[in-house]
Amino acid sequence: MDPEILVKRAQLGDKEAFVELIKSLESSLYKVSKAILLSDSECLDAVQETILIAYKNIQQVREPKYFKTWITRILINECNKLRKTQTKIVMMDRYLEPATSEQREVFVDLQTAIDGLEPDLRTVITLYYYEDLSVKEIGAILDIAAGTVKSRLNRARAKLNSLLEGHQFEGRVLHE
Missing domain, CATH: 1.10.10.10 (Winged helix-like DNA-binding domain superfamily/Winged helix DNA-binding domain)
Known part of the structure; x- marks a missing residue:
């Protein structure tokens, strides 16, 4: 389904639309977090926190076509928070x-x-x-x-x- 339609549906409270939207971006979110953090567990923490923030704040998305940009920015902020507290780097598979x-x-x-x-x-x-x-x-x-x-x-x-x-x-x- 068209991501813009999914964003609009999610903004109206459709949880399934939000889940479908996140599933379509799952790989992308992981790759971006991996580029910043390197540690698999920290990447997953950052993505999980990003999804929670996005779910709570999806009403802030003014232009549905920029949802990916919006959520990527949230993810980068979360990764940077984790990186600041990072004590070691673990290479993942x-x-x-x-x-x-x-x-x-x-x-x-x-x-x-x-x-x-x-x-x-x-x-x-x-x-x-x-x-x-x-x-x-x-x-x-x-x-x-x-x-x-x-x-x-x-x-x-x-x-x-x-x-x-x-x-x-x-x-x-x-x-x-």
């Missing part, structure tokens, strides 16, 4: 597993490199490449200028490029 062992190795190398980025760079990379959000949308979610988003993306790409120098991805060498 990889979320996606490619089909072949060679693809799996490349994926693990790429994900390890992404996990090694500073949180602000890791967040923009995840939102841009995994969540397919625009620079403008990322800026709105993180409450930063589009130029800052572009700068962070460029810094993240440069760091990833140097970390993954010589690796091949889909037939292309990342850096020669």
